[in-house]
Amino acid sequence: MHHSELIAQLLKVIAAGLLLISFAMLASRRTQQLITLFAWQGAMLFVSTCLVAYSSGLTEMYYSAGLTLLLKVIALPWILHRLIHRLGAQWDSEQLVNVPTTMMAGLALVIFAFGLAQPITSMATTITRHTLGIALAVILLAFLMMITRRKAVTQVIGFLAMENGLFFAATSATYGMPMVIELGIALDLLVGVFILGIFFFQIREQFDSLDLSNLESLKED
Amino acid sequence: MVLSAYHWISALAEALAGHELRFMLCIVAAWMILGLAGFLRPHSIRFVAHLLFPAGGVLCLGVAVLAGLYLGSGRGPQTAILPLGLPDLPFHIRLDVLSGFFLLLLGVAGAGISTFAAGYFRSGEGTAPALLGLHYHLFLASMALVMLADDAYMFMVAWETMALTSYFLVTSHHRIPEIRRAGFLYLLMAHVGAVCILLCFGVLQGGSWQFTFDAMRGAPLAPVWATTAFLLALLGFGAKAGLVPMHVWLPEAHPAAPSPVSAMMSGIMLKTAIYGLLRVSFDLLNVRFWQWGALLLGLGLFSALFGAIFAAVQTDMKRLLAYSSIENVGLIFTGIGLAVLFQTNNMPLFAALALTAALVHSLNHSLFKSLLFLTTGSVLHATRQRSLGKLGGLIRPMPWVASLALVGTLSIAGLPPFNGFISEWLLLQSFLFTPQLPHAFLNMLIPLGAAALALTAALAAYVMVKFYGVIFLGQPREGSLESAHDANWLERLGLGWLAFGCILIGAVPQLALNAVAPVTGKLLGDSVRPSSTVWWIAPIAQQQASYSGLILLAGIVAVVAATFVFVRLLAHGRMRRTAPWDCGYPWQNSRMQDTAEGFGQPIRHMFGAFFRMERHLPSAADTAPRYRVYIEDRLWRGIYLPIARGVQGLADAIGVLQRGRLAVYLLYSFLTLLGLLVFVL
Incomplete structure (x- = not known):
């Protein structure tokens, strides 16, 4: 009893960490920094999945945790690193739209997410149920990040962060999704990042920059 | 001789008895094969026009014979289910008296038009002959299928095929931008109409989700829904028939199309809309309200008057005929409206009279x-002119076309002993019974309607005097008109067939009344039986009104013959030819005679409120003075342009959403997500 209490406490700490990282991503200016934060987010996710697996005794959760470690902590950050090195974009910084305002919007989203999670939390029986609100907040914050950014690479990182949030929501509400679906999603992510990487090169070749505001000229009048 | 012909006909009737539907389907299939056969030699005008089109005409005649035999036999409906269509949704086919009557119409008019078309199409004009033949025969087949369809699915497929094939026929000279524009307007109106009809069927199924007409007949509908279905049908079929204010495509599309196609569209395709409206309002709907009748009556009368007035001021001969079509469709709708009024007030005999007038x-x-549109085709080929201002005096170089056109103009003007008189007379007769309606308000208004009808008839006659007088009489307005050639023999045959039909129905209206009697009998439970003698028709009672086409015709022929003989005897050898109307002024030239604009001027003056006019008057110092007047439909600016602007504005407003910025697009999905989450909460 004492044991599971401790794990629940630890999970809450990790969830808080995830939320903190999300806010950090929202405010960070450099692409390099964002990738590091994304890797950290993956690591947090890995630890939390391991803890859930340990407390629930589900072996397939360990596989899921392993997959997270391989893909989100090692593979994807590494691919993104190489990508921005080759694009020469690692020291790119971007003009953010008014960080304090974004933070305020983020806060509002967190409150909204908690309100939303309330009825679901009261129904769920998992050990992680109290973290569902945070999981939703992570999704919404990542979305907000995508909206406020202008560079192509940060868009992709925002997209991946959203997927992290979804994964966290799945583990906290129902002890994860079925293995097949998780494998599928993992593959999709990998392929998606490859394809987006190709797009980066194409966009840069076309516009000499990765700034997405150039795409506005594609609009039909 | 006569006896053997009679035996032959009765033997044929016996052989076909009960199988009319099957043979009609064979003919429809044969039309499709004829259409495809053109691709054996796609550029040969001899093969397509001189072989396939006459064959199509013979098939039309076959349809007319089958439909006539079926109407005469008095047998019940014949049904069939075709093994075509979607799985679980086969095509239902049904031949009953209503479709039989309209198939008769299609066959009779189609035979003349196809024969004319065989002589009309020349190589090197517009679309390749094979494509023209394909669209033409598919058009015929789809119109026949519209009349045979017994479920909404089949009906819509045939209806849309009809719209598409006629669109391709209209735009066969597609290199001319105005023709493309006219075609687009036609296609747009056709589709708006088709959407309304589709919605109408959706209402008619009444929650049973069965789309066969049989299921619709049985579906109980609340008055609100029945009225909705009726209004949708009125909109949809009205758009096809050219009822004001859905008429705008007609004056554009008819001049754009080749003449046989205009004839087919005006002569037959507009009638499919009449058929559809009758099918929905008298057969599929099992309740009717007198307000519907009043609406039909009002719209019909307005269309009739509108069409006649606009026809009077046109200077393009095919536009003039197109407006005249609007007028005639208005008259038909007036008849249907009266029929609904009488029927909902339990006066089936008068309802039958009004419906008979509409059908005849x-x-x-x-x-x-069709006859008149075809003659404009001959004139067009002979002179390359469509504008009335450049024609004139064609009676001398084109005596055949002129005399056959005279039959058409006299018929359309509603003069006895031709057929137009019969139906207008019947319509006026049915107006005379309206005082017996139990609505005080309607009783006060309908006499005004009868007056409007009389005015329309007079205006139609005026229009036809203008049409015939400016084209065929007087002096040629261009030098090249002297060398105009008359129609070739196939064209004459087609025109002659239609003119013969006009005279035959005018002289022996019993034929038309007998064909219509089973239809009114089925739809209203009563019918107008022509009185027993061959000589007279008396729709209601002998004391009320009666008419004898044959006696009148005989009288007219006798008077004309007597005059001819008399003049020949008296004046022989003392005749001299001179320019008409020169009033003793010897140097008259063609510029001095009345023009189309001049002829229409009084109408333009009297009914100025209907038009939007723009006039350019030459100044006194002008050395080459030109007088120009543009006449526009007020409804075009009043209804259509605001709708077009509204649609454009809406599209622009929606276009604002497209910012081209990724962040904005993401924001859209984000807000949608939040909205949905709030909704779930």
């Missing part, structure tokens, strides 16, 4: 309007 007028219009 449909038949008549398909004959004389």
